[in-house]
Amino acid sequence: MPSTSLCQDEACPPYSLMDDYSEGAHPQILEALLRTNSTQQVTYGNDEYSICARQLIRNKIGCDEDEADIFFVPSGTSANLISIASCLRPYEAVITLDSGHIACKEAGAIEATGHKLILVPAVDGKMTPTNLQKALQQNQFFPHMAKPRLLYISNASETGTVYTKRELTSLSAICKQSNLLLFMDGARIGTAICSRKNDLTLREIFDMTDIFWIGGTKAGALMGEAIVVKKELANGFVFHLKQHGALLAKGRILGVQFMELFRSDLFFALATHANEMAQKISTSFEKLGYKLAAETETNQVFVVLPQELLRRLQDRFRFYVWEQLDDGNSVIRLVTSWATDELEIDKFNAWVEQWTVATNILSD
């Protein structure tokens, strides 16, 4: 049996800033599971907690039952593959960034449902109207080319940037003109909505997209994502869940978690904490003269560090080395979350400052 406490005495392992899903769930969520545990419930998502969670989410969006159906699934890959497969005909293709999660981190899950991905280069981690239009123009030689039918974007993006209202409005307009569905991967939609750069409401996102999902896994839940589907696309959706193994017998455990996240503003509070921790890191780096590789808009920090600092940091903290630059420096990625301990961030910043000051003195 492993010890349930990993950090003891000298053997304390490096604190992880690798991702936003290294811990379990927010304590309130576990408490909600405990509190509701013994009731008997209808199965497969028709339990009272799931029904309640759906209504709470609709309330936050500001839409009613006639406008949106909501489905809970256990993982982000499930959310993406089911949403996409549910609304495409076999010859229809998805337009995505080449850095899109479905394009490079889901083991070909979309293609496994039979659909082609059309890859578009990212600008600041995002789809631009220009690049989207270009992709549409280059994919019109029918029927030899698959037919573009859905635009996939992530908000926050895979590199932590967010779509502004102006950007989303523009993409949405092109989609409508071009008969494209607009689908938003919301694995980190909480941090997007809570970003200081954000000017979009959930209602606006709902209006401008056809399907989007609200990530729970990276937002404090044990697991689970809530897919918000425009009513006209929801017919038959539950069959897709079942067919892909995503319709849990005890749907209640997803319902309870989202009920807890959305009955108050817990969901947003946790995302805000994650963003603030990232901001604290990037502010400290900038103050010390380090260059950010990307603006810190949500809970991911990309910063350029010299090898020596990187190496020394790795003894104390865990994180991804994102890219080796030609000048010998490297970009590292630091991810904060609802669970990030502010004391650890303070230690991180203090240590970097201390090292930097000492190094500067030595090199003077």
Next chain:
Amino acid sequence: MPSTSLCQDEACPPYSLMDDYSEGAHPQILEALLRTNSTQQVTYGNDEYSICARQLIRNKIGCDEDEADIFFVPSGTSANLISIASCLRPYEAVITLDSGHIACKEAGAIEATGHKLILVPAVDGKMTPTNLQKALQQNQFFPHMAKPRLLYISNASETGTVYTKRELTSLSAICKQSNLLLFMDGARIGTAICSRKNDLTLREIFDMTDIFWIGGTKAGALMGEAIVVKKELANGFVFHLKQHGALLAKGRILGVQFMELFRSDLFFALATHANEMAQKISTSFEKLGYKLAAETETNQVFVVLPQELLRRLQDRFRFYVWEQLDDGNSVIRLVTSWATDELEIDKFNAWVEQWTVATNILSD
């Protein structure tokens, strides 16, 4: 917000005997989730709890790491579709009972991965050597027919019966002769192993099958199944998990649950309870002169009841009416579980006895 306690005063709803997943998780499992919640863990199933759970399960089977890989997935349908898709080439088919879960309760999940199902009639809910041989003989007109390559069976079966050592040995021998893989759906393998009819060990099941899985969802976990894969079939398996959305970022939550179920004999104790509750019901029915539609070998009771009794029972308990018989009677199905309250079973039996006695007196 729904009340978290459903049963209050007069408004107490009927007690459910509909299935074995109407409640949450066994309290020990929730406690284990709480206890391990705050540690930082490696993600996607490489956490220490999952590693530990795998070893505990191997210990119960009596096999070592060189013989078996174990993968955790969130649902039974995931377990079935991933296991089957992982080891078949596109033109290979699955032989299954027409009552098999994959044949009639998974929304075409196996076919959605591209594979044909060859249906065989059940005898007492089970595959027989004779029917298997017949199916093989009838599916040899190649390449016009898909090639049978895997036999799917469930233990306990969909109607609660169990395979004996003799039966499984015989099926396994045919599979080996015929170049068929043998795959066992173990959604209710706990109740099978703990059945008084059972004479199979987990090691024997492991030896006679190529892949089998151990159900957690119906055995007291929040959700989750453990797929046990013979080493020679395990190569690449984790890609299948990822591709089908079944590789949870927080794999720990599956690891923790199976660690708790298998670190002691909790898994078997819970299955035994479920079986005993079912036995108690069927013994009572038989004593009162009612006919069982199938022998009660695990946690499902199938009993023939007159309409009047059925109707009155439905006011007090929830269960499935399984079949309407020609003589006006009906078969009902009653399912017990790890969570079944013995007091409710006592009430159930007492009420049936009371009604029966009263009815007998009146009709005398």
Next chain:
Amino acid sequence: MPSTSLCQDEACPPYSLMDDYSEGAHPQILEALLRTNSTQQVTYGNDEYSICARQLIRNKIGCDEDEADIFFVPSGTSANLISIASCLRPYEAVITLDSGHIACKEAGAIEATGHKLILVPAVDGKMTPTNLQKALQQNQFFPHMAKPRLLYISNASETGTVYTKRELTSLSAICKQSNLLLFMDGARIGTAICSRKNDLTLREIFDMTDIFWIGGTKAGALMGEAIVVKKELANGFVFHLKQHGALLAKGRILGVQFMELFRSDLFFALATHANEMAQKISTSFEKLGYKLAAETETNQVFVVLPQELLRRLQDRFRFYVWEQLDDGNSVIRLVTSWATDELEIDKFNAWVEQWTVATNILSD
């Protein structure tokens, strides 16, 4: 190099009555290919011959361009899998006879496109309203069961029987009530239309189905089938052809063949010949006192023969032994076609008669 003439002197092999595609194409079809060979044509089915062939087929049906689109594909399995995949959503299932070609002779081609088959027992090789209704009733436990959405039938059926107007009207009505599409496999639709039992026009078949196809391969073409698709289902159909490798670069070769088959009544004349040859065989058998295992409605004869006759016949003719009966007799299948040589049929009948008379004398 093989000799191009197989039958020389004593070495003449047995004449084949195994199927209706053992020869090449009707000479007129080859002549048409020769005649049109050197023109330059637009590719991928937009050549003038394909356009003309479509109009000729529409004329025979009595429908116009606004009602039906027509697509040519190289094989029957292509026609089935493309037609079915084009109009189903991923969770939708096909209802078919267990003897349906897609169910047992296409290597799982439909399942390979992701769709479940729901099997129904045949009566005289055909779907009955009663069996269809029963299948619909047994497949309503949604979303655990795949949703029945399309009925597949073959006319002529796999055992050579034909659907009457009354039968098809009845099936079509159930389909409309139950939101099922009706799809007819017309691999042998020519022999069905030309059967003395037939009372359906092509227009009626068009009206009562949603998609049906007209088989060329078994009707004198080198290869090729014409899929007739109701206009409302035709949108995007050509993409399916391309995606499945069925959109030939030189679509002209399919167009030319169907142009030739339908510019006069060649298609029907050839089917009538096939039917007459089969009738001649079955009449002879009946006159001699042999029992037919099925009525001879088109170009397939199923007759019960004693072992001795079967054995002796096999030296002279090639055919399938369809079934071994318990009484020692066997059912054989004899298939005639547009290419069947009447002299060979006369020889066949004469030989059977001679053997039968001699045997009767001996046994007196």
Next chain:
Amino acid sequence: MPSTSLCQDEACPPYSLMDDYSEGAHPQILEALLRTNSTQQVTYGNDEYSICARQLIRNKIGCDEDEADIFFVPSGTSANLISIASCLRPYEAVITLDSGHIACKEAGAIEATGHKLILVPAVDGKMTPTNLQKALQQNQFFPHMAKPRLLYISNASETGTVYTKRELTSLSAICKQSNLLLFMDGARIGTAICSRKNDLTLREIFDMTDIFWIGGTKAGALMGEAIVVKKELANGFVFHLKQHGALLAKGRILGVQFMELFRSDLFFALATHANEMAQKISTSFEKLGYKLAAETETNQVFVVLPQELLRRLQDRFRFYVWEQLDDGNSVIRLVTSWATDELEIDKFNAWVEQWTVATNILSD
């Protein structure tokens, strides 16, 4: 009925140089179909012509039955999708040029079989070792990324260039080191082999690849491609043909055509003619001072023309405008074939010369 002769008097339409499949078949092929038409043959590819054609192709390669199986399919897309689907597990991906036929001209056929394409930029229409290595390095984050397992290349490439022995040797070596299968699309392999730039034998191609195919459609056949499969990958291949609708009942028609193409050197003679016609065009253009956009290595000419010439040429000949350049000029593509009439090429060259001379005089 359309006229079978398109070119009459003044109404003669522009001669097409759009592609290499605008005509029917080479006359010898049609004669072979006529000559073999009336024999009765075993069906589904086991006829004596197919058997003979397989042996003839093996002879040209210089391999025997123990080394290679050969399968005939009706189209290039069939050949690609069946070959690829036959040897990949569901999570395995294909590396291809972004200009690869499977990537941009097959309507997502490969993805429809479930497999991801990893796109790599082309250099002179070809895969380079550097770009291949880079793609392999960027696709190693398993199991989040699909696993690269097969390299797809076309020879001749989509832009008419050919792989040299040195280039193919290098790619083949990387494939072997990296556990990649090497698959060559040979839609235009005839013109590649007959290119003056070619130094590869069919045996070398066979040795360096795992599967390759020999295109008939663009080489004078009515339709059909011959897939050459290394023996160790051939097991079960015929099921894939059947499942995808590519196993023709009258397999003989493919066998006869390839028998005719390979019993003498017809296949190579026709490819040589196509190449010579292209060379004649590009030599003329170069002599007149026009710039080729790519070297003319096989039967495709890419040349940069001023708008005025392009416009005037379009009245007389049909071809694709490939790209609009920024300087107002355009790249056009001219494709020649086995059927290209040398008189038309002479007319083409003469007309271009005449226009150029006249224009030069005027502009002096």
